[in-house]
Amino acid sequence: MKYELVVGLETHVELLTKTKIFCSCINGFGAEPNTHCCPICIGHPGTLPKLNKEVINLAVKAGLATNCHINLKSNMDRKNYVYPDLSKAYQISQYNIPICENGYIELSSGKRIRINRIHMEEDAGKLVHKGGDVYIDYNRGGVPLIEIVTEPDISSSGEAREYVEKLQSILRYVEVSDCKMQEGSMRCDINVSVKPVGSCKLGVRTEIKNMNSVTFMTKAIDYEFERQSDILENKGEVVQQTLRYCENSNSTESMREKEDAQDYRYFKDPDLVDIVLSEEDVNKLKKSLPELPDVRIKRYAEDFGVSKSDAELIVKYKNAADFFEKASKGLQSPKTVSNFIIGQIFRVIETESEREKFNILITPNQLNELVKLIEGNKINMNLAKKTFSRMLETGKSAADFISESDMQEISQSELEEICKEAIKSNSKAVNDYLGGKEKALKAILGNVMRQTKGRGNAQMIEEKLVNLLKNS
Numbered sequence: 001m002k003y004e005l006v007v008g009l010e011t012h013v014e015l016l017t018k019t020k021i022f023c024s025c026i027n028g029f030g031a032e033p034n035t036h037c038c039p040i041c042i043g044h045p046g047t048l049p050k051l052n053k054e055v056i057n058l059a060v061k062a063g064l065a066t067n068c069h070i071n072l073k074s075n076m077d078r079k080n081y082v083y084p085d086l087s088k089a090y091q092i093s094q095y096n097i098p099i100c101e102n103g104y105i106e107l108s109s110g111k112r113i114r115i116n117r118i119h120m121e122e123d124a125g126k127l128v129h130k131g132g133d134v135y136i137d138y139n140r141g142g143v144p145l146i147e148i149v150t151e152p153d154i155s156s157s158g159e160a161r162e163y164v165e166k167l168q169s170i171l172r173y174v175e176v177s178d179c180k181m182q183e184g185s186m187r188c189d190i191n192v193s194v195k196p197v198g199s200c201k202l203g204v205r206t207e208i209k210n211m212n213s214v215t216f217m218t219k220a221i222d223y224e225f226e227r228q229s230d231i232l233e234n235k236g237e238v239v240q241q242t243l244r245y246c247e248n249s250n251s252t253e254s255m256r257e258k259e260d261a262q263d264y265r266y267f268k269d270p271d272l273v274d275i276v277l278s279e280e281d282v283n284k285l286k287k288s289l290p291e292l293p294d295v296r297i298k299r300y301a302e303d304f305g306v307s308k309s310d311a312e313l314i315v316k317y318k319n320a321a322d323f324f325e326k327a328s329k330g331l332q333s334p335k336t337v338s339n340f341i342i343g344q345i346f347r348v349i350e351t352e353s354e355r356e357k358f359n360i361l362i363t364p365n366q367l368n369e370l371v372k373l374i375e376g377n378k379i380n381m382n383l384a385k386k387t388f389s390r391m392l393e394t395g396k397s398a399a400d401f402i403s404e405s406d407m408q409e410i411s412q413s414e415l416e417e418i419c420k421e422a423i424k425s426n427s428k429a430v431n432d433y434l435g436g437k438e439k440a441l442k443a444i445l446g447n448v449m450r451q452t453k454g455r456g457n458a459q460m461i462e463e464k465l466v467n468l469l470k471n472s
């Protein structure tokens with residue numbers, strides 16, 4: 001039988017607030033262990049939490065940016081469980097009423113991955129395993145999180161990747177989270193099941209916890225799909241359980257039987273008041289949002305003539321998109337700028353995190369000047385590309401590599417002379433061309449381009465050569 005994959009994702013992201021969710025300790029990554037804690041975030045009895053308003057603002061922003069409905073009234077609940085990284089033995093979270101519900105993220109294909117809910121909660125501390133001992137670092141305890149839960153709408157590991165990268169990009173644009181998977185400020189739990197193709201009944205799912213890399217996440221999904229399909233193929237039953245992914249063996253192993261909601265004995269936290277927002281609060285936050293990635297992609301395609309796939313590549317990284325906009329100011333063809341970014345800048349900065357930072361030596365204005373030279377027919381594309389490579393290496397401007405004489409637009413008479421010379425000295429190519437081999441023209445063209453030192457425009461030269469050869 002053929003099976004299809006069903007995936008739902010639960011993504012935790014740490015919020016970019018200055019302080020923690022219920023106390024005034026600093027929310028920051030990488031400090032000395034247990035230096036950013038107090039009796040509240042360690043959970044001493046008798047202390048009282050107070051909800052950080054900025055956490056609500058960021059959660060609402062995340063909801064608005066992912067097309068969610070915002071619940072004007074919600075509250076915090078207690079989720080009870082025992083684990084050493086959670087000293088008060090309950091996590092403060094949202095259960096019945098999350099702050100945001102019913103949103104979606106649209107993939108490039110147009111398919112929408114529905115978001116069931118976004119809720120706010122506190123992070124737990126971190127267990128550090130060292131030489132057979134286990135240490136606890138409570139710095140992360142009480143760091144504000146939102147959890148974004150999708151419907152089981154994802155049907156391939158590629159869609160899972162696209163969804164996560166899009167979510168990352170959106171949350172970075174609206175400055176809700178830096179979404180650094182390697183530092184743990186974004187972590188995904190993946191729920192995977194399989195079902196016979198075409199069946200509407202969902203299969204039994206397993207949940208793989210805490211993926212901190214998109215690549216491993218896709219591998220884990222592919223592995224789990226094969227494993228579950230094999231079980232069903234052999235008339236076995238998939239066991240609902242919580243799994244861990246092992247990078248070394250590229251396989252999953254059991255952590256525990258999956259717990260049900262009732263195991264957590266959720267109840268409303270009596271220490272915290274209800275969260276009440278007005279329409280006006282929400283509208284204010286809506287107005288504060290920057291232009292979102294999807295809107296930018298559409299604008300680049302419609303107003304700037306950039307292809308949708310190129311626009312997606314650039315818009316994914318806010319810094320790259322901002323650079324593109326500045327570098328395109330006043331140009332006839334912003335598409336040339338996007339070609340330089342994708343074809344040359346992205347070749348120098350290859351990793352996701354480098355592209356995110358977009359630390360390059362040249363300014364948008366320097367690229368703008370170069371493209372102006374192309375548009376003014378002062379230099380051709382060949383020379384421009386070579387020049388741009390050197391600009392990227394050195395941080396210098398186009399003018400440092402191209403002399404005045406290089407930029408003097410070549411006169412028609414000079415060009416004609418050079419073309420005639422080239423025809424004379426390439427008799428073999430000329431004969432081939434006249435004998436019907438159209439490709440032979442390239443050799444003559446190359447020769448002329450070299451002679452003009454990049455001043456002539458290839459199309460113009462080609463036309464001139466064809467004319468001369470026709471009349472020869």
Ligand code: ADP
Pocket residue numbers: 006007008009010149150151152153191192193202203204205207259260261
């Ligand atoms: P829990 O909080 O217990 O993990 P939920 O029912 O809230 O459970 O679902 C969590 C995630 O699991 C959601 O993203 C949901 O879409 C996904 N999910 C639920 N059932 C399935 C299934 N049969 N196959 C794949 N994903 C599923």
Ligand code: MG
Pocket residue numbers: 010189207
């Ligand atoms: Mg879950």
Ligand code: ZN
Pocket residue numbers: 020023024025036037038039040041042142
């Ligand atoms: Zn604290």
